[in-house]
Amino acid sequence: MKTLGATVNEHRTRQREEEILLRLEVDDFNSRYADVLDQGNLKEWPDFFAPSPFYKITSRENFSAGFPIGIMYCDSKEMLIDRVTAILSSMEFSPRIITHFISNHFISNLVPSSAFSCRSNFLLVENMADQKPSLLMAGQYYDKFIWSESKLLLKERICVYDSILIQTSIIYPV
Amino acid sequence: MTAETAALAQKGKVLAKEDFKWPAEGIYRIPDWVYTSEEIFQREIDQFFRGPTWNLVGLEVEVPRPGDFRRAQIGTSSVIVVRGKEGEINVLENRCAHRGTEFCRERRGHAQSLICPYHHWQYDFKGNLISVPFRRGVKGKGGMPEDFKFEENGLRKLQVARKCGLIFGSFSQEVEPLADYLGAEINEEIETTFGSRELKVLGYFRQRWPSNWKLYHENLRDPNHASLLHVFLSTFGLFRPDNIVAQVVSRCGRHSIGYSRKGEQKANDTTQQLSSFKADLALKDDRLLQYTKEDKGPWSAAIQSIWPNCAIQRQVNALAVREIVPKSPNEFLLIWTLLGFAEDTPEMERHRLRQANLIGPGGLIGVDDSEVLEYVQDGLQHSIPGAAVVRLGKEATGTTDTFISEAAVRSLYQYYRHALGL
Numbered sequence: 001m002k003t004l005g006a007t008v009n010e011h012r013t014r015q016r017e018e019e020i021l022l023r024l025e026v027d028d029f030n031s032r033y034a035d036v037l038d039q040g041n042l043k044e045w046p047d048f049f050a051p052s053p054f055y056k057i058t059s060r061e062n063f064s065a066g067f068p069i070g071i072m073y074c075d076s077k078e079m080l081i082d083r084v085t086a087i088l089s090s091m092e093f094s095p096r097i098i099t100h101f102i103s104n105h106f107i108s109n110l111v112p113s114s115a116f117s118c119r120s121n122f123l124l125v126e127n128m129a130d131q132k133p134s135l136l137m138a139g140q141y142y143d144k145f146i147w148s149e150s151k152l153l154l155k156e157r158i159c160v161y162d163s164i165l166i167q168t169s170i171i172y173p174v
Numbered sequence: 175m176t177a178e179t180a181a182l183a184q185k186g187k188v189l190a191k192e193d194f195k196w197p198a199e200g201i202y203r204i205p206d207w208v209y210t211s212e213e214i215f216q217r218e219i220d221q222f223f224r225g226p227t228w229n230l231v232g233l234e235v236e237v238p239r240p241g242d243f244r245r246a247q248i249g250t251s252s253v254i255v256v257r258g259k260e261g262e263i264n265v266l267e268n269r270c271a272h273r274g275t276e277f278c279r280e281r282r283g284h285a286q287s288l289i290c291p292y293h294h295w296q297y298d299f300k301g302n303l304i305s306v307p308f309r310r311g312v313k314g315k316g317g318m319p320e321d322f323k324f325e326e327n328g329l330r331k332l333q334v335a336r337k338c339g340l341i342f343g344s345f346s347q348e349v350e351p352l353a354d355y356l357g358a359e360i361n362e363e364i365e366t367t368f369g370s371r372e373l374k375v376l377g378y379f380r381q382r383w384p385s386n387w388k389l390y391h392e393n394l395r396d397p398n399h400a401s402l403l404h405v406f407l408s409t410f411g412l413f414r415p416d417n418i419v420a421q422v423v424s425r426c427g428r429h430s431i432g433y434s435r436k437g438e439q440k441a442n443d444t445t446q447q448l449s450s451f452k453a454d455l456a457l458k459d460d461r462l463l464q465y466t467k468e469d470k471g472p473w474s475a476a477i478q479s480i481w482p483n484c485a486i487q488r489q490v491n492a493l494a495v496r497e498i499v500p501k502s503p504n505e506f507l508l509i510w511t512l513l514g515f516a517e518d519t520p521e522m523e524r525h526r527l528r529q530a531n532l533i534g535p536g537g538l539i540g541v542d543d544s545e546v547l548e549y550v551q552d553g554l555q556h557s558i559p560g561a562a563v564v565r566l567g568k569e570a571t572g573t574t575d576t577f578i579s580e581a582a583v584r585s586l587y588q589y590y591r592h593a594l595g596l
Contacts, residue, residue, distance in 0.1 A: 057536060061281070062377040069377025069512045071536035073527050078458035083531075083538075089455060090405035092542040094549075165507070166381045169544045170536035 019107060026105045026118055026145070029152045034100035037172060042087060045173055046080040050146050050153040053077055057159040057174050060139065071170055083173065093171045097127045098136060100174075115155070118143045122159070124174060126167075137161045137174060196596055197561045201570060201584040204562040206554045208590075209386035215503040217594055222482040223249025223500070226349040228335060228342040228356070230484035230497055231255050231265055233511065235339060235373045236282065241299070244282035247499045247507075248343060248483065253332060254278050254288070255341060258299040265343035266301040267330035288329070301329035337361070338368035340495065356480065357424040363431050363478055366469050367488050372516035376527060379510035381535040383544055385551035387498050387506035388590075393543055394479035395430045395582035397421050398566060401448060403546055406538045408445075409452045410463050411437035412490070413475060415577045416444040422573045427585035428481035436465055436474035436490070461528055462538075465490045481586075489539075491522075492529035504551055510534055 002010075029048070036044045049055065056070035074080050101123040109117040119142055126136035139161035146155045159174040194214070197203035208214055223229065231246035232255045243256040245268065252268035268278045270290035277290040287304070288297040296305040303324045311317025333344040335352035342352055353361055383390065393399065400413045407413040418435040445451040457463065465474045468491065478486040485496040493514065499507040510533075514526045533540045564587075567579025571588055574581050590596070 058377065059380070061380075065377075067375065067377030068523070068527055069379075069530060070527065071379060071534055073531055075524070075528065076459050079462070079528070079531070082457045082459055082462065085455070085457075086406060086538045089452065090409065091538065092403060092405075093545045164380055166379065166535040168382060168384060168535070168548060169541045171541060 022107055022110070022116070023105050025152060026107070026120070027102075029145075030102040030105075030120065034102055038097075038099050042084045042172070045084060046077055048154055049077055049080060049157075050148065050155045051077060053080070053154060054156045054158075055080060055154075055173070056157075057161070057170065059164060060160055060162045061164065063158070063160045071166070072173065080173075087171060091171065093169060094128055096171070098172055099125045099127075101125070102141070113147055115144065115146045118145060122174065134167065135163070136167065137163055137170075139163070139174075194596060196591065199561075201588055202563070202565050204564060204583075204587055206559045206561060208596075209389065209551065209554045210503050212503060214594075215500070218482075219249045219500070221594055224251070224345045226344070226346040227482050228344050228349060228352050229482065230340060230480070230495060231343040232341045233339055233373055233375065233495070233513075234263065234336065234341060235375060236511075237263065239284070241284050241286060242282075243278070243285055245278055245280070246343070246497065248332075248345065249500060251345070252276050252278075253343060254329075255343070256285070256288070256299045263334055263336065263341055264300055265332040265334050265341070266297075267332065269330065270295055271303060271327045271329060272306075297329050301331045303327045303329075338364050338370070339373045340364065340368070357426065357429060359422050359424055359431060360429050360478060360480060363476055364486065366471050367476065367486060367493070369469075374514045374516045374518065374523075376512040376514050376523070376530070378512070379508075379534045381508045381510070381544065383506050383508055383547060384504060385506070385547035386503055386554075387500040389547045389550055390485075390498055390506065390508070391479050391481065391586065392583050393547060394432065394477050394485055395421065395423075395586060396580060397432050397434075397577035397582075398580065399546075400432075401577065403542050404539050405452060405455075406532075406542075408448050409455050410457070411440075412463065412532075414444065414448070414451075416442060418472070419577050420573065420575050421577065421579065421582045423571065423582050423585045427571065427589035430479045430582045430586070432475075432477045432479075432582075433473040434475040435472055436463075461525065462531060463490065464525075466522070466525065481589075487533065489532055490529050491526050492533055493526065494530075494533065504555060 033048050055074040057072045058070045062069055074083060102120055104121040106119045107116055119140055121140055123138050124136040125133055127133050139159060142158040142160060143154060144156040145152050194207060197205055229248045231253060232244050236244045237255060237257040240257050240259050243254055246253050246255055254266045254268050256264050258264050268276050270277050272293055272295045275290050275292050294307045295303060298304050306318060308316060309318045333349055335342045337352060401408040401415050413434045414437055417437045420433040422431040441453050475489045483498045487494050494510050494512045497509040499509065501507060512530055514523050532538050535544060564580040564583050567574060567581045569581045571581050571585040
């Protein structure tokens with residue numbers, strides 16, 4: 001017969017395994033998300049979001065003070081699609097290549113097989129013609145994920161950048 | 175050397191950067207050196223930002239209680255906007271009278287008094303020096319001389335004026351009253367935009383532009399670019415030459431307002447000439463374009479360019495004030511304060527937040543401007559010196575009721591040349 005201690009340890013191990021598996025899921029999700037943006041397959045970007053999602057890019061200053069404004073502020077999936085349409089067909093900007101680095105996932109508010117929150121770090125490097133590579137943005141994602149038919153989707157992604165000054169323009173989603 | 179390069183070299187010589195000789199064509203030309211010369215930049219800081227002008231330094235709603243402060247910049251100078259004990263607003267230079275320390279480091283906050291961390295010189299909210307540690311020395315040694323006068327060692331106090339919740343400051347003692355400085359048109363438009371409604375800050379954008387600060391004012395006064403560069407604006411009828419429009423210029427030439435009434439996305443004779451018009455471009459969520467009328471006036475967009483550091487924008491229901499902070503001939507910062515009103519319903523506030531997608535550093539329209547002004551500055555900085563051509567429109571200067579004109583840009587430079595003696 002197992003001791004109580006052994007049962008608790010087993011439970012902890014299982015919990016830990018689940019958490020690590022979930023982190024791997026998030027890591028896989030973010031790798032695919034970053035790849036779509038970095039490879040310029042913008043039209044696939046809205047597919048990472050759940051129906052009626054919320055997406056916002058804002059500064060740490062606004063986020064900490066509770067100011068609701070966003071540099072991009074989309075409260076419908078249609079707005080995400082419109083943003084992509086505008087980038088591809090109406091906005092004027094210098095060509096650039098942006099690379100995402102996403103790491104340090106912290107999962108919370110876990111509702112098994114339904115939903116959870118996650119906070120991750122992001123770093124965006126921008127490369128433009130005739131210029132040195134530059135750090136476009138560093139900050140954190142505040143995410144709400146849901147499971148939909150064994151697939152992860154973003155119900156909410158708030159991108160909070162710590163770099164205070166925007167260097168000229170933010171063209172692509174973060 | 176070909177004849178062409180010789181001509182270019184000759185042109186470069188005539189318009190050599192430190193020559194400051196305005197082209198013979200007068201108001202129809204703007205020489206590159208007004209955008210690239212360090213010396214001209216310094217003259218602008220002295221004459222405009224530290225001279226007899228009014229500069230936007232914040233909003234009353236940002237400093238509601240005594241002791242509340244926010245920092246601002248007038249030209250290259252840092253200032254503190256602080257609400258005093260009697261509810262008055264003071265604008266003080268952020269420079270300790272002792273050693274010149276730019277001592278206030280926070281963007282905004284609340285303070286009991288203003289203390290420089292270096293040697294603890296302490297000031298009240300009016301900028302008066304109220305204490306200096308060890309003034310009488312220790313054990314009879316050291317200390318300030320008997321004749322040291324506190325009243326002569328306060329912070330520099332700026333002139334302050336308010337209008338519809340906006341706070342303006344001036345380094346000049348001789349500056350004319352704010353209402354006269356702004357003129358009838360700007361006063362009226364500020365009243366139309368804000369009236370007596372209490373403002374609500376929705377947040378800030380802080381953006382670095384690698385271009386000359388005047389290019390920004392010009393961009394706001396050059397309505398012709400709006401329908402050509404901004405595909406989004408022209409396609410969806412927010413700003414197009416066939417709209418009912420006006421580019422108003424103040425009597426002095428230094429301020430301007432671009433007005434437009436929203437049109438439709440339908441092809442006509444004008445749109446045929448606009449390669450930027452895309453009849454097949456469609457929005458899936460057109461709440462972005464819906465205009466909820468807020469005032470009695472006829473305009474759905476009004477963009478005010480107020481010399482030297484301020485722009486006020488209402489574009490459909492997106493409201494913002496912008497502070498222009500010049501850093502060098504080739505760089506300025508743009509500080510956006512996005513606004514709504516305290517009386518807004520939650521749905522109206524969300525509508526404004528949604529429409530803020532149009533403007534700012536990630537704006538569907540805004541990006542076009544920050545990008546293109548960089549292209550302009552690159553051209554001015556790196557090529558053989560030349561001069562811009564500003565010939566568009568029948569009227570030489572002043573107000574026009576067409577967007578196919580550069581009269582408002584010419585008006586600005588008429589004022590500018592006079593003010594700088596160029």
